[in-house]
Amino acid sequence: MRLLVVEDEERLAEVLKSALGRAGFVVDAVRTAADAREALALVAYDAAILDLGLPDGDGLELLAEARRAGRNIPALVLTARDAVEDRVQGLDAGADDYLVKPFAMTELIARTKALLRRPGLALGATLEAGNTVFDSIGRDVRVAGAVLQLPRQELAILEHLMRRLGRVVPKAVLEEKLYGIDDELASNAIPVHVHHLRRKLTEMGATSEIHTVRGIGYLMTDGTR
Amino acid sequence: MTIWPRSLQAQLVLRLTAVFLFAVAAGVGALLYESTQTADALRRDELLQRAHELARFVSRDGDGTVRVALPAELDQIYRAPTTTDQFTIRSTAGQSLAASQPEFAASTRDWPPAGAEPRYIRLKHFGRSGQEYCALTVRTESEAGPISVTVARAIDGDAAVHAVLTDFVFDIAWAIPLFAAATLAVGVWGIRRDLRPVRAVSERAATIAPEATGVRLSVERLPTELVPLVVAINKALDRLERGLMLQRQFTANAAHQLRTPLTILTAQLDELAAGTQADKLRGDVARMNRLIDQLLRVARLDSTPMSVDASIDLTAVAAETVKYLAPWAIDQGRAIGFEAPNDPVLVRGNADAITDALRNLVENAVYHTPPKTEVTVAVSADGTVEITDRGPGVANEDRERIFERFWRGPSVKTPGAGLGLAIVAEIVRAHGGSIEVGDAPNGGARFSLHLVAA
Numbered sequence: 001m002r003l004l005v006v007e008d009e010e011r012l013a014e015v016l017k018s019a020l021g022r023a024g025f026v027v028d029a030v031r032t033a034a035d036a037r038e039a040l041a042l043v044a045y046d047a048a049i050l051d052l053g054l055p056d057g058d059g060l061e062l063l064a065e066a067r068r069a070g071r072n073i074p075a076l077v078l079t080a081r082d083a084v085e086d087r088v089q090g091l092d093a094g095a096d097d098y099l100v101k102p103f104a105m106t107e108l109i110a111r112t113k114a115l116l117r118r119p120g121l122a123l124g125a126t127l128e129a130g131n132t133v134f135d136s137i138g139r140d141v142r143v144a145g146a147v148l149q150l151p152r153q154e155l156a157i158l159e160h161l162m163r164r165l166g167r168v169v170p171k172a173v174l175e176e177k178l179y180g181i182d183d184e185l186a187s188n189a190i191p192v193h194v195h196h197l198r199r200k201l202t203e204m205g206a207t208s209e210i211h212t213v214r215g216i217g218y219l220m221t222d223g224t225r
Numbered sequence: 226m227t228i229w230p231r232s233l234q235a236q237l238v239l240r241l242t243a244v245f246l247f248a249v250a251a252g253v254g255a256l257l258y259e260s261t262q263t264a265d266a267l268r269r270d271e272l273l274q275r276a277h278e279l280a281r282f283v284s285r286d287g288d289g290t291v292r293v294a295l296p297a298e299l300d301q302i303y304r305a306p307t308t309t310d311q312f313t314i315r316s317t318a319g320q321s322l323a324a325s326q327p328e329f330a331a332s333t334r335d336w337p338p339a340g341a342e343p344r345y346i347r348l349k350h351f352g353r354s355g356q357e358y359c360a361l362t363v364r365t366e367s368e369a370g371p372i373s374v375t376v377a378r379a380i381d382g383d384a385a386v387h388a389v390l391t392d393f394v395f396d397i398a399w400a401i402p403l404f405a406a407a408t409l410a411v412g413v414w415g416i417r418r419d420l421r422p423v424r425a426v427s428e429r430a431a432t433i434a435p436e437a438t439g440v441r442l443s444v445e446r447l448p449t450e451l452v453p454l455v456v457a458i459n460k461a462l463d464r465l466e467r468g469l470m471l472q473r474q475f476t477a478n479a480a481h482q483l484r485t486p487l488t489i490l491t492a493q494l495d496e497l498a499a500g501t502q503a504d505k506l507r508g509d510v511a512r513m514n515r516l517i518d519q520l521l522r523v524a525r526l527d528s529t530p531m532s533v534d535a536s537i538d539l540t541a542v543a544a545e546t547v548k549y550l551a552p553w554a555i556d557q558g559r560a561i562g563f564e565a566p567n568d569p570v571l572v573r574g575n576a577d578a579i580t581d582a583l584r585n586l587v588e589n590a591v592y593h594t595p596p597k598t599e600v601t602v603a604v605s606a607d608g609t610v611e612i613t614d615r616g617p618g619v620a621n622e623d624r625e626r627i628f629e630r631f632w633r634g635p636s637v638k639t640p641g642a643g644l645g646l647a648i649v650a651e652i653v654r655a656h657g658g659s660i661e662v663g664d665a666p667n668g669g670a671r672f673s674l675h676l677v678a679a
Contacts, residue, residue: 015489101485102487102490104495105495168551213562214562216563221552221556
């Protein structure tokens with residue numbers, strides 16, 4: 001998977017490139033908005049990581065421009081500004097996610113992967129969480145290589161949790177996903193399904209974990225902590 | 226130690242009272258002196274008149290002897306046993322011709338002969354009653370030739386002076402305290418009235434605080450004497466505000482500038498293999514990151530006036546905060562739970578600021594709760610959020626101080642500079658809400674944040 005990193009700070013661009021490289025991405029790093037424009041026109045990148053403050057322009061402008069040109073490339077914006085107006089502006093301009101400096105490289109990699117895990121994107125077909133692998137096209141789940149048979153409801157829940165790996169998925173969102181499958185949804189349907197799913201994953205020796213955020217929803221981690 | 230009061234009112238009262246006392250004393254003194262003088266003069270005139278009157282009754286018989294024949298009514302007055310009027314008539318040679326009483330004649334026998342000018346003498350302790358007498362001796366002409374007449378009258382107390390004083394007290398003096406009181410009242414009332422704008426300005430000045438430096442004092446309706454002071458204070462405030470603004474901008478800029486190098490540092494540490502040394506460094510950098518984050522939040526709170534008028538759903542804001550922090554809390558090995566009523570809880574405030582406050586409180590709770598325990602965030606319908614941990618709790622004596630800037634407890638293990646709770650307290654204050662910390666029912670600390678219902 002090929003990423004474009006637009007960052008004017010040389011040292012930061014360097015460490016981003018090496019960290020993302022070790023995570024298995026092919027990274028092109030450019031330092032100006034002009035170079036970024038050129039690169040975007042030449043290469044079909046899977047995602048872009050953009051710094052907001054560039055010497056010859058604003059990262060947001062660059063992004064809005066790319067969106068107008070019909071490039072649907074997922075974009076993660078990096079900024080030293082964390083004022084909420086900036087965040088809203090960034091999301092309005094078409095950024096898919098937002099990361100405030102300073103951030104941990106693991107966080108950046110996780111967020112980048114999350115971007116790519118969206119349906120139809122580079123990582124959208126095969127979702128991974130530790131040794132749990134979900135093939136969203138073949139609809140089958142393998143834990144450490146062994147196939148795990150799951151009912152449709154649990155599959156839907158697992159897929160969504162894996163697409164949002166490391167983030168909280170509200171219970172209401174999971175309920176929505178099940179409406180099409182179950183005609184009538186019992187009030188404790190989600191906890192019951194999650195309970196079964198959790199038990200089955202543990203029995204198969206999955207390293208991934210499903211955590212409950214009581215009163216909000218659920219969160220899946222790949223178990224590397 | 227000085228006992229002189231600094232209050233203008235008290236000073237005015239004291240000064241005016243002193244002036245009044247002095248004026249009254251001087252007036253009464255002058256009056257006494259004048260009336261005494263007048264009484265003396267009147268008495269002398271009367272005595273002289275009487276001496277001349279007596280001389281009219283002195284005549285010489287055919288045989289050459291001098292006779293004094295008083296009319297009956299005068300004789301009665303002078304010879305009455307209780308009389309206080311006395312006289313003696315002597316020849317110019319000093320020989321006594323007549324006297325009202327022998328004792329009086331005796332006591333005047335040795336007096337030098339009178340001259341043409343009247344002489345006044347005071348007799349102390351004369352006669353039966355031992356009264357003080359005022360006497361006059363004068364040489365005057367009579368039918369019998371020149372004679373020396375001495376008349377005396379007991380000074381009947383100072384009846385005349387008393388009469389004048391009594392008149393004075395009843396006719397004039399009673400008005401003096403009234404007049405004084407009225408003047409004082411007008412003075413005090415005037416001062417209070419003139420100082421009312423000063424009090425208004427003081428109240429306004431009391432609202433000046435680090436987070437409200439835009440306040441300036443109005444000179445409207447202020448006594449002109451005080452205008453230069455207030456103008457000078459306003460100018461001083463301008464300078465202070467400028468300085469404060471520069472300092473805040475500096476803090477914000479410094480924190481921003483530090484972010485990129487810190488990101489690089491963090492990234493490079495991530496590249497190091499796990500190990501004691503690298504882990505320690507990672508911890509240090511995490512602490513620095515948090516400190517810079519807090520500094521930025523403080524700088525932002527200080528520099529931008531916060532609008533707290535929006536009606537916001539506290540449940541939504543709190544749920545968003547829990548959602549945001551849950552991955553991190555779980556990564557720390559702690560659980561996080563959320564409780565809220567089904568209906569929205571509307572409060573008046575600024576969603577970003579309240580998010581900041583809740584984030585600080587939840588982060589704090591996660592740092593203090595032991596592994597595998599839950600931090601609970603509970604919203605209630607009255608606009609309260611309670612953040613409960615299962616940690617050691619906050620000691621009674623620290624419950625006020627933990628909200629002060631840069632305060633860190635003796636055994637604090639959280640990263641940061643002790644700004645988090647101060648930020649929370651400032652946000653809460655700006656919202657007109659309150660925050661306190663107490664014990665949770667099952668041990669641990671419970672922070673209760675109360676906001677104003679919308």
